[in-house]
Amino acid sequence: MTSLNLAVIFPNNNKRALGILAQEVAAVTPPVQAALIAAHARIHGFSAALLDAAQANMLPNEAVKWVEHKNPQCVLICTDFINSGDVTKMAAASETAKAIKEILPQIPVVMEGVVPTAYPERVLREEGADLVIRGEPFKPIIELLTLLKAGRRDLTSIQGLCSASSMGKGECSLAAPIMDMTHFPEAAHDLIPPSLYRAHHWHCFDCLDRRTPYAAVFTTVGCPYNCSFCSVGVVTDGPCFRIRPLEQVMNEIDFLVKQHGVRNLRILDNVFTARADYVERFCDEIIRRGYDLNMWAYARIESIRSPELLSKMKKAGVRWLAYGIEAANERVKKAISKTTSDSATDRVIEWTKCAGIWIVGNIIFGLPEDDLQSMQESYELAVKYQFEWANFYCAVAYPGTPLHRELVSRGVELPRDWAAYGQYNPNFRPLSTQYVSSEEIVKFRDDAFVKYYTNPDYIRMIAGTFGQPAVEFIKKILACGNLRK
Ligand code: SF4
Numbered sequence: 324m325t326s327l328n329l330a331v332i333f334p335n336n337n338k339r340a341l342g343i344l345a346q347e348v349a350a351v352t353p354p355v356q357a358a359l360i361a362a363h364a365r366i367h368g369f370s371a372a373l374l375d376a377a378q379a380n381m382l383p384n385e386a387v388k389w390v391e392h393k394n395p396q397c398v399l400i401c402t403d404f405i406n407s408g409d410v411t412k413m414a415a416a417s418e419t420a421k422a423i424k425e426i427l428p429q430i431p432v433v434m435e436g437v438v439p440t441a442y443p444e445r446v447l448r449e450e451g452a453d454l455v456i457r458g459e460p461f462k463p464i465i466e467l468l469t470l471l472k473a474g475r476r477d478l479t480s481i482q483g484l485c486s487a488s489s490m491g492k493g494e495c496s497l498a499a500p501i502m503d504m505t506h507f508p509e510a511a512h513d514l515i516p517p518s519l520y521r522a523h524h525w526h527c528f529d530c531l532d533r534r535t536p537y538a539a540v541f542t543t544v545g546c547p548y549n550c551s552f553c554s555v556g557v558v559t560d561g562p563c564f565r566i567r568p569l570e571q572v573m574n575e576i577d578f579l580v581k582q583h584g585v586r587n588l589r590i591l592d593n594v595f596t597a598r599a600d601y602v603e604r605f606c607d608e609i610i611r612r613g614y615d616l617n618m619w620a621y622a623r624i625e626s627i628r629s630p631e632l633l634s635k636m637k638k639a640g641v642r643w644l645a646y647g648i649e650a651a652n653e654r655v656k657k658a659i660s661k662t663t664s665d666s667a668t669d670r671v672i673e674w675t676k677c678a679g680i681w682i683v684g685n686i687i688f689g690l691p692e693d694d695l696q697s698m699q700e701s702y703e704l705a706v707k708y709q710f711e712w713a714n715f716y717c718a719v720a721y722p723g724t725p726l727h728r729e730l731v732s733r734g735v736e737l738p739r740d741w742a743a744y745g746q747y748n749p750n751f752r753p754l755s756t757q758y759v760s761s762e763e764i765v766k767f768r769d770d771a772f773v774k775y776y777t778n779p780d781y782i783r784m785i786a787g788t789f790g791q792p793a794v795e796f797i798k799k800i801l802a803c804g805n806l807r808k
Contacts, residue, residue: 402436420451441723
């Protein structure tokens, strides 16, 4: 007889997603969404265990041994339901599910995330799951655990929980998200102890020997925007932005600082700066506590309306902001409905620098109207702003997104293999445009990376700002060679 109700697994995708970077330099990030589900189960009186197979670098057969030892009533494999672009975890999720079913066929295996939400039928048919959750998993998982505890096996009445038989009857609705955020759980950080995790190298450029402990929290969930290439709204069928009660967020941060000595903290929000009044109150609370935090968060240029807010964020310990710059060329920006003006971008970048906040600039090559010239303009924009860190991505139509649906309806052939969506996977296949092939775009991206990080002006700036260890670390990243290996 089993006493554990729920075993949550975050699958190990390190090699597929990151290649050689995984072992050498990449962050080891806590799977907060998995810890949220475990916490939610506990709040409802169920026992839960969590295996971060990625952090433990466990292969599927080793994950099976962990499940066998735990002997739970049910296994939930998480890919990601909150952040964007995690389709690449599907291959690892699939291998893990199949390995469990082979050895432990009696234990129900459930899968949740963006891809299971968008393609429940395929996931049930091909990826080894007995059940799939469509939408946010909180409500369905509690109903499922309740039925399993009562010894029931008729699981098809749960909203958002799909099986092969419910799919056959055309019944597989989306689970309702948690709207009353007082019911949103605080993540079970005891299951993802910060001492096991490592911050991004740039996040700690001035303290590279202190990348651990590392933790992450949400202050808001979802995104108020609706970019066609983004998968954030898939599980809620569109934008569904919610703000957590500040006391709950602060409870989590107090716990992380006082119990785990956390200094490096990621704010996981899709757009942390979406609500200036909330950000202000959040910063006031941190400042009042006097914590010495090293935080980073995503921001959107249009959401920054005053330099004062940035100064307050810096004072609270928000030392890095990541902006989605995407592209420089007007034609390219128009094609993705990016309406941010050049003057607004100039102004906010300047404010951010004046506030003493370091910047991660995210640039995307291969957007629908891109050609070699416009991609060069995007690259030069990154050089002009001299971001302390620049991420160069290739444009991808992630499964489940409006962009993916639109391209499929236009007859564009998109990869079926989940791994083809991993930016650093050897089988990566980004979108091509009418002017450039996907191979040319990947090459442009990789060349841009090397050019940016070997630029003498950039290296001088890094040495002056963070010191020689950061320069040496960048050299180490470059020495990893072909980033797609
Ligand atoms: S701003 Fe756009 S890309 Fe960023 S999380 Fe929101 S929908 Fe996604």
